[in-house]
Amino acid sequence: MKKFLNDPVNFVDEMLEGIYGAHKELTYVADDKRCMVTAKPKAGKVGIATGGGSGHLPLFLGYVGDGMLDGAAVGGVFQSPSAEQMYQVTKQIDQGAGVLYIYGNYSGDIINFDMAAELADLDGIQVKQVVGNDDVASSVVGEEHKRRGVAGIFFVYKAAGAAASEGLSLDEVTRIADKARSRTRTMGVALSSCVVPEIGHATFSIGEDEMEIGMGIHGEPGISRKKLAPADKVIDEMMERIFAETDYKQGDNVAVLVNGLGGTPMEELYILFRRVAQLLDQRGVKAKHVWVGEFATSMEMAGASVSVLHLDEELDRLVAAPANTPFFKHFAS
Amino acid sequence: MKKFLNDPVNFVDEMLEGIYGAHKELTYVADDKRCMVTAKPKAGKVGIATGGGSGHLPLFLGYVGDGMLDGAAVGGVFQSPSAEQMYQVTKQIDQGAGVLYIYGNYSGDIINFDMAAELADLDGIQVKQVVGNDDVASSVVGEEHKRRGVAGIFFVYKAAGAAASEGLSLDEVTRIADKARSRTRTMGVALSSCVVPEIGHATFSIGEDEMEIGMGIHGEPGISRKKLAPADKVIDEMMERIFAETDYKQGDNVAVLVNGLGGTPMEELYILFRRVAQLLDQRGVKAKHVWVGEFATSMEMAGASVSVLHLDEELDRLVAAPANTPFFKHFAS
16 A cells, blocks of 8 residues: 555544635534534525545535535545535524435435434424436436445536526426436546555556556446457447437537546546547537546546436536536636 | 547647637737737737647646746647747747746746847847746755756746736846745745656656655656655655745744646645645744645646745735646635
């Protein structure tokens, strides 16, 4: 294990100390650094919270800020936060307009966030939930409810966050989040494992010349392991899966997110995006909004994912709205 | 070599195609993608250009945009661009107010940019130069002219870019860039090598439990190779070098950049920043502006650097000014 860390037991808490030290616009409640909220709440706005395991920066807490989220509860590395933590965040960020939870489709998170919603309900706080399931590789069409949530949740945050900032109601923000969710597809590929600090060895092994298409962001099995192909071939295979279950028509607009899993350099991500753009172009589909970088990682895992959001007029406007969070900044476009 | 690429010979050009596809605010001149300029030139403004080898994203071209730079010439991986390329960028970005070159202290770059400045001079374009040399590890005090330029050049771009955006003259922008340069110190540490695509094997070897303090961003030798220490100890050693040659006084303000070299996850960078903040705090020095992330990389190299800019009132204002480039966005603070 070759990492910058002190005692592995303190990995998450020391990381959080660093984040609070660097970003004064973030704070926490319940005397628990894992219960992060914005230091600049907006009166009357629908609150949006997320949460999940640590080890995925900038997921989850990196999107707490203007135009995105209001709070996030985080657990240990790859572990769900508790119901109590999510409940504490919920109480803090409710401004009387209710709270929307947006998180990924993992059983631990679902159990805990359901329980947090029940606790909030006893306090008279209305909570709605949208559960991200963008990972095409994790089930066949027709069983989308089994799919994991991965990097495409960024688009759900972005659209819902902009909607809440516009002052829309909880029902409306929920409708928009759910629309962004249902129109987002992601495919990933992993080249190397990461090491969970408290475990100290690789989560899985993979050959020096192998890739795994469809691997999850915690190392969940993908759909095929094979020899690493040229970048264009990798993207062709990934995008084929996305095209197979979407109905993009000539003239349609999409937003594209090419996400690095942590250990893959930006140069390679742009080489991947180049091919994504070619394939969209061949179909007459316009990549109207593009982000390339690290948006949902597995610490030092090498690999990448491509997420595509099929835009309509409403999502186009919301995705382009400004945002100012520690890890994601966007000027109005 | 485990990378997303096609033919290694096309690594840089395919990366550039991806970047132009994703960022429509960037364009190029002389029919050469390696001669990047902003698509939104500002009349009358002092132009700022940079350049250097590829493989360091977001260096160099990632900082071309509002509030930062106007153009960048890039070479092959870890190779200087040519004088002709820098000259083409210079001609394009000159708005009659002259052009400032800001680049790192490497002999190839110096030779080429000197020649580009001479070519520009023949066209009546005034060019000034500020050569970044922030890397404390690459020479002793008193021989700072031998020091390499590394991640701290970000602060020079930021201050000079803001000054040019305010409409200051070439002399003033140069004075400010030089002041930012002279007040910036960086120390780095590497944990692993990168692989230059056309070479196909690691630039250097380093043991599974070793770190090299002071290594350059192309794998240049550092000042000590030893067993990887706990994160706090690593930072203590790096900051000791910086403190030894600076005169921060209680109540002073600094800007801090904790930079990942490519393969190191954000979680670890925040653990490193946590310790930097503690050490500054012990001296009564305030980290008034903080950035943590990837700002100057060596592709997939694992490692990090810490840059500290000693602020004065002028630099404080300029560093906090807004910027909007593909890779660096900052709302006025």
